[in-house]
Amino acid sequence: MARPQRFIDDEGKRLDGRKPDEIRPVKMQVGVLSNADGSALVEYGLTKVLAAVYGPKESQKSISLPDRASLRVRYHMAPFSTEERKNPAPSRREVELSKVLRESLEPIVITDYFPRTSIDIFIEVLQSDGGTRTVGATAASLALADAGIPMKALVAGVAIGKVDNVLIVDLNEVEDMYGDADMPIVAAPDLGQITLYQLNGVLSKEEFHNAIDMAMKVINKLVDIEKETLRNSYKEAGEE
Amino acid sequence: MARPQRFIDDEGKRLDGRKPDEIRPVKMQVGVLSNADGSALVEYGLTKVLAAVYGPKESQKSISLPDRASLRVRYHMAPFSTEERKNPAPSRREVELSKVLRESLEPIVITDYFPRTSIDIFIEVLQSDGGTRTVGATAASLALADAGIPMKALVAGVAIGKVDNVLIVDLNEVEDMYGDADMPIVAAPDLGQITLYQLNGVLSKEEFHNAIDMAMKVINKLVDIEKETLRNSYKEAGEE
Amino acid sequence: MARPQRFIDDEGKRLDGRKPDEIRPVKMQVGVLSNADGSALVEYGLTKVLAAVYGPKESQKSISLPDRASLRVRYHMAPFSTEERKNPAPSRREVELSKVLRESLEPIVITDYFPRTSIDIFIEVLQSDGGTRTVGATAASLALADAGIPMKALVAGVAIGKVDNVLIVDLNEVEDMYGDADMPIVAAPDLGQITLYQLNGVLSKEEFHNAIDMAMKVINKLVDIEKETLRNSYKEAGEE
Amino acid sequence: MSTTPFRVQIIPKIKKESYLNLYRKGQRADERDFYSPRKISIQTNVLEKANGSSLVKLGNTQVMAGIKIEPGEPFFDTPDQGVLQVHAELVPLASPQFEPGPPDENSIELARVIDRSLRDPKAVDLNSLVIRPGDKVWMIWLDLYILDYDGNLFDASMLAAMAALLTAKMPEYEELETGEIKISKNISNNPIKINKKVVTVTTAKVENYILVDPNLDEEIISDTKSVIAFDEQGNIVGAQKTGMGSLSQEEIDNIINVSSSAAQVYFKLLNDALKSEVKEEKGDK
Amino acid sequence: MSTTPFRVQIIPKIKKESYLNLYRKGQRADERDFYSPRKISIQTNVLEKANGSSLVKLGNTQVMAGIKIEPGEPFFDTPDQGVLQVHAELVPLASPQFEPGPPDENSIELARVIDRSLRDPKAVDLNSLVIRPGDKVWMIWLDLYILDYDGNLFDASMLAAMAALLTAKMPEYEELETGEIKISKNISNNPIKINKKVVTVTTAKVENYILVDPNLDEEIISDTKSVIAFDEQGNIVGAQKTGMGSLSQEEIDNIINVSSSAAQVYFKLLNDALKSEVKEEKGDK
């Protein structure tokens, strides 16, 4: 993948024709797996992430918490999901992302209902075209809801970037790789709370503030799609 | 090792002078180790495999079975056993062969006599010249008997191959490497049961049937040698 | 680092100006860390080793001993401590040195006061210029004392070498690398006991005997410095 | 170290008995006859960026196959052949029994049986994958990703493998002055050269019954399983007994015959899927 | 697999309550105000044989940084750049919570946040580290060694990293006829070319209070932490929420402002330490 000359053309359109604040086509599906207690497949453009939830189930002693459920989160990339075939052993990047994703989900799961249990959340990136951790957060949120885990609110994620001095939402891989900043954000709009933010790149304080503003608007929409998806799945279940 | 032009000469003899249905010189010895509860050294030609059995002994909790003993089997090649020095860490091949060998021994061990215990079977290839897994099954069978583990029957193993369109028994390394098929078989003739079969290579249905027939005849003889070996070892013990 | 032509000049001085039986400048400090129950930083010349002690604390079951405390010792080199950057994963050398250092400390710790507990001793080489294991033993001895662990005696360590047919004490890295022998020794002079000795290289029986003699003299002095260091630390603590 | 697996009472004895009662009447719990596989769906090109991909559903078992093709070095003893690497992951989202971690004996056995069943009959034309003999060849990474586990991973994985191989596209490349191979376009119009198609047929033996395509419940109550690989000419191109029990010679003969017929069903579905190459559900329940 | 950490009752609830009582009065347990870091000492060149080194004490937290510079190969996609490798070890002598073993998620996160905060603003001039383009470049190994753990590893580590980088010396080398790069002298007088200085500021959120440079007790009772990296111009060059809780937009705005001020304190101490380059204690309790 070569660096493009410009990221935004004279009409203010991005390389794939989107406007700066426009997200890629979003698809969400729940209940896609039979064994998992909850599951979801979420796509933003070509980025496809599958999430599954098992639990709550009795914890192994070594991780059992007396006053709450413990979350176990694994973010993992399929070997065929990346530009070059990825070794299936967890990379340092996957270890870090598993941690920040766990920490982005802890605030929304009502864990004190289930002391001494654990809830396993598996996030598998099937195809990567930028934004895998934020798509993963959205998929995990849906899979938790699909599993019937009590939650304070839904979260969704999106990355904000900066190219040609313009803030843009939902970076694809080229924008991520060659842009000036990549700021993944996960939030629960119904709580007004941000549960994950990271910044790779350089932003002024003002840009930083505006980036979060931009993200919150998109995340609002994404959570609405999540709700719609869940409503439809209940409907289907009811119709069966 | 280069590929030979022909595997069978005009007189129907193989490269090492054997007839198609002839096994290599076989040696069997039991009680060769002092610490193990049972042990055996078995050679088919240059292939030499040592097996040792420990147990039954109380299981670690994580593998304890309430109604039977669990078998733990390790097939392992000594670093000096192979053409090129082998890294001692278990290879994917050794992991698979440990599994299929365990599954070839489960049917003959009367495991329900010893619930919540484990029986460890260690199979060490000292020199490899083809057929190590089948020699390993024979050695394990003898070591189990030497350890006094109650068994329904003895098993023995042999590989059937196909070279120059002829089925042959007990492949050596050249026949294994350059032949058209390698079909290791382990069986308990006294039960009429086959406990391991695999096929690498291509056979017609008829050849497949005939290969098993061939194997059963050889395995019958091998189990007879096992019995003779055990009888002699009891005699020695009695004479001491 | 190239091999020097001579290790000892016409005046009997070594490359760094020392006499054969002269140790490098020694620095010892205790209580350098706040979390550890005891700690010490010891330098012989440019070799710097930090040791910390935690415990006695209740043992994990798997290593719990019914009649004594178990020692857990880790000798580890910081990645920046060596000529070439060292991979932080423990090398075979570090595994062996952890063992011989543990065995050099077992005889001085009164472990039967604390059955079913473990005492952890961490030895971190911050800079290596020869003799790291012996400096490590000295640092561990001080850290144990600083932690208030009951001890029969203090130990200290020094390496004896042979260059240009002369026995020398406290090898630096060049003398270690290109000398004819390296004999690390750890001893408790107050008990008249040697708790670690190893020899890499070739010595006659007489040289071997003399090397231990030489080491014992130096170790005597080192243990005196240890005692002085501990006295000063108690004084400081008293003055506070 | 291979250890007897722990799986007590996942299916209680009473359930096994009720299954056997059905078998005695010639029925299975999901209303199939003994020799029919479950409903099968084969989708290809499910991933836009991989060189090849497929998603196979065999009942509730789901396997995704993904193919990446990269320049690499040939093995020392086969300088004139490309390299095929088959790996399988029992991803923990597929089953409460799967744990994260390096491949265990089950995923290794699965990958190695698929690998051998492709390699021994020369299903993939490795000779066509040479860029510069002895120096640069194409490496085909075939990764099997188990997404949902309801028994019979072998057949689902082999169908997924073949579907992905048969629809995969080679990369386009240029040779740099330094001799380096640079991929100029990830996906061209050129397919991988496939010599023959292969399917495996898995049968479970439960007491004296032989069942094609066992689901998870049937696997758990079974005495042992056999995996037989076939080419379209009906040759046996691989075989593996898997599981703890044993078989008589007659049972093996029977398994070969039963499996040989079932292989034709798989080949038909595979060929149909390739013809349409559209994503739609196939097979009968 | 990332798992909710176990740390129950290390600080009992009653202690948290007493801390909160202090915060309500605008005080902290160690008598700092909310936005002041602890006493800081920055020593450089603490190791004679490494290319660069430093020892930073931030209260009772101690971090040693060591730099080794070696010839190596560039990454395929950046043939004209040297390589910076940042690693962090939570050495078990630093805390009863740290266990020997490969890096866990905490040390990996620490190293990666430091790495990105140096890499993204191009703090180190990687272009100056090329020996032969596309073939041989300098590799800078920056190892962060946590020796004593009393909270806020990020800020202490970043100060240690910068102090070591700013005082490190390149090796001298010769090219052998074979093309091999041989280091003729480990340490020359040439510094590493640094484009800009960076510090991180860590804040803890405890209920509605924001505390700069939390110590271990404060970290344990905190809801979440934020690590914000700044350059001397006040740009944000990296950020990371770390820990289980969440933050409102307003809280993040506040954190940015508070952190931006605290960054100036760190920069002053860092610059002072470099000016003197002598080993002495700095900062105020």
Add this chain to the structure above:
Amino acid sequence: MSTTPFRVQIIPKIKKESYLNLYRKGQRADERDFYSPRKISIQTNVLEKANGSSLVKLGNTQVMAGIKIEPGEPFFDTPDQGVLQVHAELVPLASPQFEPGPPDENSIELARVIDRSLRDPKAVDLNSLVIRPGDKVWMIWLDLYILDYDGNLFDASMLAAMAALLTAKMPEYEELETGEIKISKNISNNPIKINKKVVTVTTAKVENYILVDPNLDEEIISDTKSVIAFDEQGNIVGAQKTGMGSLSQEEIDNIINVSSSAAQVYFKLLNDALKSEVKEEKGDK
């Protein structure tokens, strides 16, 4: 992390007391005197396909040594020397105490002591193992395989190592046009060039008694062990205290003298075995 081993009451205290009673009378439980090794058998060329091999029985302790010789690259700092790699495996069939897995501290210590005792006195002429200086040399892989464990692995392993080295045969090779080294015949008639023979002598200290070649029971009740390596001229070419206890200077002097004599017994048996090179039992019970 090295941890105090767990081995409580394998030999009860009463047994130790009865052993000590024997020692007080100048006797050992197996009727040896204090300074005699157990019955020894040294077989060579026990494997037809390895470059060298041996099987040593020292009482019930059995060690197999196997040597493979392969072309490889020299170490950067010794371009004119071949490479000797010594590894030891405590194979689980040898003892209920040995577990499968990567080498533990005991097997690493064993291999490293054998390695140093060969390396430091230059027992193997590494300079004779160069194919093309700085580029291709012979690598000698010496693998020690512990098959039955009844104490004193060091002496048995060193005897096995020497017997295998002294009877090993180099491969024959050709240089391909590409510069590649191809082995044309695994085993030639050329031996490895050995500069000197080395044996180790292990002694156990039990209270104030020094026992040569301790068996497992004696090792368990011993306070500590010493391993001293000798060449045939009586020089000390390696030494290692191993085990938890300590020794006085006088005890060490005594151990050196006792071990030096026992070394002659080992050398004689080793030389006899090489002369005959037939497989027969040697030594006295």
